Amino acid sequence: EVTINYRHGLPVITLTLPTRSERCRFTVKPMVTTVGAFLQDVRREDKGIEKAEVFATDGSKVSDATLMEVLLMNDFKLVINKTAYSVSPPVKDKLSSEHATEMEDIKSLVHRLFVALHLENHQIRKERELLQKLDHLKEELLPLEQMKARITDSADAKTSRLLWVGLALMSTQGGALAWLTWWVYSWDIMEPVTYFITYGSAMAFYAYFVLTKQDYIYPDAKDRQFLHYFHRKSKTQHFNVERYNKLKDDLAEAEESLRRLRQPLHLRLPIQEISDKD
Template sequence: MTPVFPGLWRKIPAAASYQIRCLTGNLRLSSAVFYSTQSPSSDVTVNYSNGLPVITLPLPSRNERCQFTIKPSTTTVGTFLADIKKEDRGIDVVAALSTDHTKFSNSTSMDVLLMNDFKLIINTCMYHVQPPSRDKPFSPDSSEMDTIKTLVHSLYRALHQEEHQLKKEQELLKRRDSLKEQLQPMEQMKSMILTRSDAKTTRLMWNGLALMSTQGGALAWLTWWVYSWDIMEPVTYFITYGSAIAFYAYFVLTKQDYVYPAIRERQLLNYFYKRAETQRFDVNEYNRLRDEFAETEESLRRLQNPLRLGLPIEQLNEKE
């Protein structure tokens, strides 16, 4: 296909009956550009190789033909036209039109473009392209393609599963060793803080027992040696009622029953967090490392047991 040169137009008389149509409207081009057309054009061909369409077209700058292999399911018209301009820097205008001179958008799939005849404009040349007929458009979601993908995936897994397992096991072992190094100093600090907090909590429990024993002894002394029971009975009643109010206030504030093991655990955690803040012990970071270490141990256990390799973690936990 030979483009029309401006010099040839000067030889045509002004009164000639030729009518030159310039494509405008949807295609935003300069009104001074003219196109030489053939219908159909033999310069641009579409063939199928290994199931993929191959478009062969001429490059104006180098005067040579170039092939473009298209993936219809992923390639768009904009990508195809951009590839043409990248291949030849001398191309200023490139566009794809339908047979009724309607421009295709850049987001149109090449599978749609190749379903019917279309026109390809390169600089001042227009080519009428006739793709070979197909029974149905290419569909990557077809059941046949899904079956092939499944077979390829199964074959790859069978050939590389052992190698992948060994590589994954080495990565998990390195990750576990790294987590151990990070956790070791934190474990020592946590053990020290927990020991001191436990000792302080135990002292608090013994102090409570001592206070209750002292209170009981004082009430007995006042009842039998100082006053009579008639005088001390209202006193003991209000002391008991005040204790009931204190227990109820504890429930209102903590939303927990006044149970001694729960109280001791709560007080232990209170002392632990206070001392951890004083010692600059990051409890959140410690918990994150512990969770990550547990996940790594679980992954190693699953990886080293081939019978459980394909089972999800939820099923493993339920069986155990």
């Protein structure tokens, strides 16, 4: 049998422990204690309890997150192992409207006091967790950053070398056309040649647009070639670009969370003190 009595304004649930076959009292705080916390206290008291659940009278299971204050408003069933107990909480005297208003004010005041007393500890604990997460992410990023720096240097060197090769080819082409125009042939012969060279260059630029859907702009073409060399080198060096980007995103998110946590409105500190802490 499970009985419920009120002592000093708090409900006391008395039940028989299955292993020791003795009565045990559990004093709960209805506005704070949840059903899951109550069941955990029961299992902690008797290690032989393998299953403890609470069901409503219609057979539906009561969530562990439900407050005991809500549970004690109606009858319910307490199932311990394979034994089910029907529980009927005593009916509390209804408060007058004035007393009910006073109780709501007291609850609100207690809630504000709880927040005021524990907010700073929560912020300190959260800040410590974020700092530990930042250190962990930076440790994971350090070898990837070093590998990325080497790949970036190699890709940048190849891109610069390709640009210089292009300049050398254009200079060679200009010199060859000048030599053929003034020393070998005349401008009448070389003019059609230069026309077709110009037309071929225009076709090459148009082909670039068809393949890349971008105009042939020198900075964009350089960046595209750099990315080509970078990703090709990443595959040979087994550099995981997706994992690196994921870690960078997590790092930025953690830094943003830490910055927001350290805002003066959250810490209730002046801006100057925040600057000193940073």
